Amino acid sequence: MAITTVGLDADDTLWHNETIFRLTQDRFRALMADYAEPEFLDARLAEVERRNLALYGYGVKGFTLSLIETAMDVTVGQPPGRMIADILAAGREMLSHPVEPLPGVPQALDELSRRYRLVLITKGDLLHQEQKLAASGLGELFVGVEIVSEKDAATYERVFSRYGTGAGEAAMCGNSLRSDVIPALDAGAYAAHIPYPLTWAHEVAEPPVGHPRFAELASIAEFPGWVHSLP
Numbered sequence: 001m002a003i004t005t006v007g008l009d010a011d012d013t014l015w016h017n018e019t020i021f022r023l024t025q026d027r028f029r030a031l032m033a034d035y036a037e038p039e040f041l042d043a044r045l046a047e048v049e050r051r052n053l054a055l056y057g058y059g060v061k062g063f064t065l066s067l068i069e070t071a072m073d074v075t076v077g078q079p080p081g082r083m084i085a086d087i088l089a090a091g092r093e094m095l096s097h098p099v100e101p102l103p104g105v106p107q108a109l110d111e112l113s114r115r116y117r118l119v120l121i122t123k124g125d126l127l128h129q130e131q132k133l134a135a136s137g138l139g140e141l142f143v144g145v146e147i148v149s150e151k152d153a154a155t156y157e158r159v160f161s162r163y164g165t166g167a168g169e170a171a172m173c174g175n176s177l178r179s180d181v182i183p184a185l186d187a188g189a190y191a192a193h194i195p196y197p198l199t200w201a202h203e204v205a206e207p208p209v210g211h212p213r214f215a216e217l218a219s220i221a222e223f224p225g226w227v228h229s230l231p
Helices: 018-031 038-056 060-074 083-095 105-113 126-136 153-163 177-187 220-229
Strands: 005-008 117-123 144-148 170-174 190-193 214-216
Touching: 005 153, 018 038, 018 060, 018 083, 038 060, 060 083, 105 117, 105 220, 117 153, 126 144, 144 153, 153 170, 153 177, 170 177, 170 220, 177 190, 190 220
Parallel strands: 005 117, 005 170, 117 144, 170 190, 190 214
Antiparallel strands: none
């Protein structure tokens, strides 16, 4: 069986994302400095985010709402002055942050697109992810774009059947073991993990060491060669 389809994650695989969230969280700590210690605030925000994922999904808008909810909780419903306005402004800045492909991404995608059908498979807000893809200049290299609420084995089975010849003849790559690698392997695809320096706690998982269809790569520049080598 030959590889026909290649799936790629977007955030922190093709362009920066978690770094922007961390900078905004630093800004939030500064806004809340008179009300909570950083460790307590981080733990409270993480709790609120986990609870809200089922309501808001992934992305900047849900994160911004979670920041506001955390601020309301910590200030007992009485945030001072412009605090909420400042949080909303930080969210808007995240949505308008420039998009620049990570090193090696354009070259790797160009090489892959010459031999395989490329599909972008990403979580997050529909409008924002579409905007980021357009701003990246990479959109024309993909035959399909799937912006999903969650990545599980069923997602990969559906996407690789829609755009290719099934998960068994597909390869996925991304920075999240939990979302990009393990469920793709469960679906029967090959999967490569390309770590990003920062990982959101919700995306942390143990690597499937020893799995015959799994690879750990240092950068996306190694990904085309790995895909070419697959049986």
